[in-house]
Amino acid sequence: MDPAIEAIRTFNRFFTRHVGAIDARFLDTEANLPEARLLFEIARQEPVQANLLQAALGLDRGYLSRMIARFEDRGWIMRDRFEADARTRPIRMTEAGREAFDKIDQRQRAAVAHDLNRLDAVAQDDLVQALTKARLLLDPDAPAEFIIRSARIGEVSQVAARQSILYAASHGWGRELETLEAETTAAFLRRFKPGREECWVADLSGTMAGAVFLTDEGDSLARLRLLHVEPFARRRGIGGALVDECVRFARDRQYDRIILWTHTVLDAARRIYAHHGFECIATEVHHEFGEPVQGETWQLRLTA
Template sequence: MDQAIESVRAFNRFFTRHVGAIDARFLDTDVNLAEARLLFEIARQQPVLANALQDTLGLDRGYLSRMIARFETRGWVIRDRLSEDARARPIALTPKGHAIFTLIDERQRTAVAQDLDRLSVVERDDLMQALTKARLLLDPQACARFTIRPARTGEVSQVATRQSILYAQSHGWGRELEALEAETTAAFLRNFKPDREQCWVADIEGVMAGAVFLTDEGEDVARLRLLHVEPFARQRGIGDALVRTCIGFARDKGYAAVTLWTHTVLDAARRIYARNGFTCVSTDVHHAFGDPVQGETWHLPLSQAAIGPHARSPRPVPLAPFGEEVAGEHRGGHA
């Protein structure tokens, strides 16, 4: 914890200096950073009440009132005079205030562009992902929207890496699991059937928030594999969305059933599967990850042939972390 605290503080010191956060004249203008931030929110939300600005910025009411009063004195903002209560008077920029805001905004965009121009395309993407992930880690509700898209080059291997790290932390499953993860994803890439298989990624502003695979098992059976949702992205419905994407794809491609393999200890994952129509059809105890753990095979029929009296049972497969939720779900957090 001490090391983590120092790392965050060191970055804060660097960044406040880098962006001029403690300069009396932010970007060589007549405002400091707090005033520039307030101007930005007025421009974005106008006409806006002081209470709304206070909620957005988290500022002390008195400090906010004094800044707005200074803006009025300078002729940058105007309040609607219909209400005697200042808090109920919508605030808007005057033409002079808009000119000041435009100047600050253009200088800020120029400063950021100069930072980004020094970076390659890959470095720029790395920076955007790092900044977005930092924001989501510190404020998990910063962005509630996500998209589901096919995996891009390099992301299939990232899934194996993330699951190995997360399972090691949550369940103590180490090198043996990591080897299985690597073998599973390598086989997917090597034998990929684009018209029958897919890996999907849950994306939040360019950051991988989770993923899932669907592979062809033969004989019209598909297998859901390697479901995971990042800890910062849970409680958003991502796990259900990924599973539904697999089921929809399997139906479109004419599969008769979808099967998966998971573990009894992964309660959150099992709830996702049950919600989406899967049922547990068999269990077995294995020692592949060290201590004995109970694995489960779940099955979802997609056609009458798959649920009839002579329906074929899902074929056993070698042990691999197929269709599991990621580490942390045992604490009650899941997608």
């Protein structure tokens, strides 16, 4: 744990300095960073009650009250007067408050743009993915939208790498599985049949959150391969959405059946397959991953 703890603390020290988190005047404005954050929430939610701001920001009630009082003294906000309890009076921004917020917002956008302009397109994408993963790893229940799209250059190979890492950690499957994954993805790229095969990626706020393949096995038979969902993205329905895409694609291309190979120990994946109408039609113990493990063949008939 010690190296991981030190790495995170080192980054925190860098980032608080980088964004001016401890500056008395954030981006050379009248507000510090907590005040700028509060002003953002008021601008986004107005009219809004103080208790909702407290819940959104996780602030101490007294600290929040003092900031709101400072905003009133500066003429940035006003409160409706029809409630006796100040905590229930909706807060609205004044024209002066809107001007203060716009100044902070524009300067912050300019500061972020300055950081991004120093990076090429690949580095920008790496940064966005790293930040998204960090946010969702630390807050896996945070709201985030995903889309299902076709894989981009390099992502097919990433699937093999990520699955090898994840299965080594969860089940101890090592080099043998990694070899099989690499051979499967290389064959997909080498023999790809446009319009008959596809690799789909679940894109969660700009980062790969999972993937699946569908390949043409001949005689109107398709094979679902290499389904996985990243740990930081689970419990969002991504696995089901990826299998949905496979089944829809196979029906549109008039395949008769979809088959897949999985393992008895992979309970979450098996539940997804069963939910979509797949049935286990054969089991066999194998040693392809070193230790004996029970493999299963599942099938979904698409035509009567």
